[in-house]
Amino acid sequence: MSIRIRLLLSYLAMLIIPLVLLAISFAVIVSTVLGDLDSVFKLDTKNKNPIAAIIGEEADIAADIRLRAANDPDSLRDRTQMQGYSDKLQRINMGLIVRLGDQVYYSSPNIDGTDVAEHLPAYGQPQTEHDFRSGWMLDRQYDVTFKDGSKGSYYIFLNVNFLNWFAAKFAKMFLISLLVILVVVNGILTFYVSRSIIRPLRSLKRAAGEMKEGNLAYQIRPESRDEIGELAVAFEEMRIKLKGSIDVQLQYEDNRKDLISNISHDLKSPVAAIRAYVEGIMDGVTDTPEKLDRYIQTIHKKTVQMDRLIDELFLFSKLDLKRLPFHFEEVNLDSFLQDCTEEMQLDVEKRGVKLAYESPLLPHPANVIADREKLKRVFVNVIENAVKYMDKEDGRVWIDMREDGDNYRIVVKDNGQGIAPEALPYIFDRFYRADPARNVDTGGSGLGLAIARHIIEEHGGTIHAASEPGIGTVIMISLRRTDGRQSA
Ligand SMILES: Nc1ncnc2c1ncn2[C@@H]1O[C@H](COP(=O)(O)OP(=O)(O)OP(=O)(O)O)[C@@H](O)[C@H]1O
Numbered sequence: 001m002s003i004r005i006r007l008l009l010s011y012l013a014m015l016i017i018p019l020v021l022l023a024i025s026f027a028v029i030v031s032t033v034l035g036d037l038d039s040v041f042k043l044d045t046k047n048k049n050p051i052a053a054i055i056g057e058e059a060d061i062a063a064d065i066r067l068r069a070a071n072d073p074d075s076l077r078d079r080t081q082m083q084g085y086s087d088k089l090q091r092i093n094m095g096l097i098v099r100l101g102d103q104v105y106y107s108s109p110n111i112d113g114t115d116v117a118e119h120l121p122a123y124g125q126p127q128t129e130h131d132f133r134s135g136w137m138l139d140r141q142y143d144v145t146f147k148d149g150s151k152g153s154y155y156i157f158l159n160v161n162f163l164n165w166f167a168a169k170f171a172k173m174f175l176i177s178l179l180v181i182l183v184v185v186n187g188i189l190t191f192y193v194s195r196s197i198i199r200p201l202r203s204l205k206r207a208a209g210e211m212k213e214g215n216l217a218y219q220i221r222p223e224s225r226d227e228i229g230e231l232a233v234a235f236e237e238m239r240i241k242l243k244g245s246i247d248v249q250l251q252y253e254d255n256r257k258d259l260i261s262n263i264s265h266d267l268k269s270p271v272a273a274i275r276a277y278v279e280g281i282m283d284g285v286t287d288t289p290e291k292l293d294r295y296i297q298t299i300h301k302k303t304v305q306m307d308r309l310i311d312e313l314f315l316f317s318k319l320d321l322k323r324l325p326f327h328f329e330e331v332n333l334d335s336f337l338q339d340c341t342e343e344m345q346l347d348v349e350k351r352g353v354k355l356a357y358e359s360p361l362l363p364h365p366a367n368v369i370a371d372r373e374k375l376k377r378v379f380v381n382v383i384e385n386a387v388k389y390m391d392k393e394d395g396r397v398w399i400d401m402r403e404d405g406d407n408y409r410i411v412v413k414d415n416g417q418g419i420a421p422e423a424l425p426y427i428f429d430r431f432y433r434a435d436p437a438r439n440v441d442t443g444g445s446g447l448g449l450a451i452a453r454h455i456i457e458e459h460g461g462t463i464h465a466a467s468e469p470g471i472g473t474v475i476m477i478s479l480r481r482t483d484g485r486q487s488a
């Protein structure tokens, strides 16, 4: 859920939940103060509803006065009777005043001494609902004519102050519960919403701290699917990219160290040999012209080897730094391979190996985009290896080319010594030689296939090897075709 929607929902919840809780608390307060909630609205006197009870009690007294006024009016003149009514009325926050003639004859103690007695309505002119300053309200008036003809009035009052107090108490309870509900609901919602934002932000901060310290292995997992989750995903992508580029840097650094150590090693051996032979000559070891000639021949061989090694190194480093310009053009692969084979045939066969290329006899020219010179270098290196690592009397190298979807696949197969499976994955690495002795006489620098792979990759192609020790090796090269059937 996005942060925007979460904030919107929490805002709605902050409105709705307090309203619902307030309604519930209203019901709870009303039912605890007034008894059963239902009875408040029904005014059912059977239930413990104080308002209903007040109304009922008051109605009983009123009925009693009316009955006595009709049947036995004189009994209403009795003080104990008045006292009885007054006691009952006082219990329900009401009061009684009895006036006989012009004189107030009886007044409930709770009304006594107020302004009420001064403003009593006259006999025969009932004036209910008269409010007095002291908080009393005239509820009923009963006029009585006694047997001797004298007149009296019964006034029943209700203390409105009591209702005010009741309302104030209610309002206070409501206000307090409203405050409590608002504080609790808002607090809980704010806590959860902010936690859902702050927690992932904290873990992002921790991750950033780890990255700052150089720990790029610290993984960032998105904790939510909101904007912060998206930020965490972007952060993780950035970390992976950064780690990748630093790993590549480190790899380059390692490679550079390897390269320097390998170059030193490979240059050291011929230089040491040349030095030994030159020192031999200087010491007069070559006492015969034949011996001298042999020494000079060896020195020459070593310098040629060094020259070749330096050439290869130069080519490789230029390829590695991508500083070697490529001159791409459309090349007919079939005729290119024929030319290559012809050119190398003589030299290869002089070394006792048969080289053959089988043309696929395609109905169309087998065109690829290539740099002729560089591509030739690839085949020279591969065929050179096939001849160099040949251990059979009947040494053979077959070159074969065929269509393979959008590519042309060239296979150079030999029946030489083969490559051990554990060495196979590394033969395209620079300076890698399956021969652990690194004997300079049987091989070169271990750069031949690394150069070949670089060149093929610059062509957008692939180069792989398969081999079976003792049986032979197959080098497979794929190049993208540019003739009619190419898909894009
Ligand atoms: N046709 C093959 N038969 C057997 N082993 C091979 C063959 N081609 C390559 N290898 C093995 O793979 C290694 C790497 O070959 P690569 O051409 O890169 O180096 P190299 O031949 O040793 O030296 P360079 O080619 O620089 O003179 C070789 O040392 C050899 O062990």
Ligand SMILES: [Mg+2]
Pocket (backbone or CB within 6 Å): 381, 384, 385, 444, 447, 448, 449
């Ligand atoms: Mg080689």
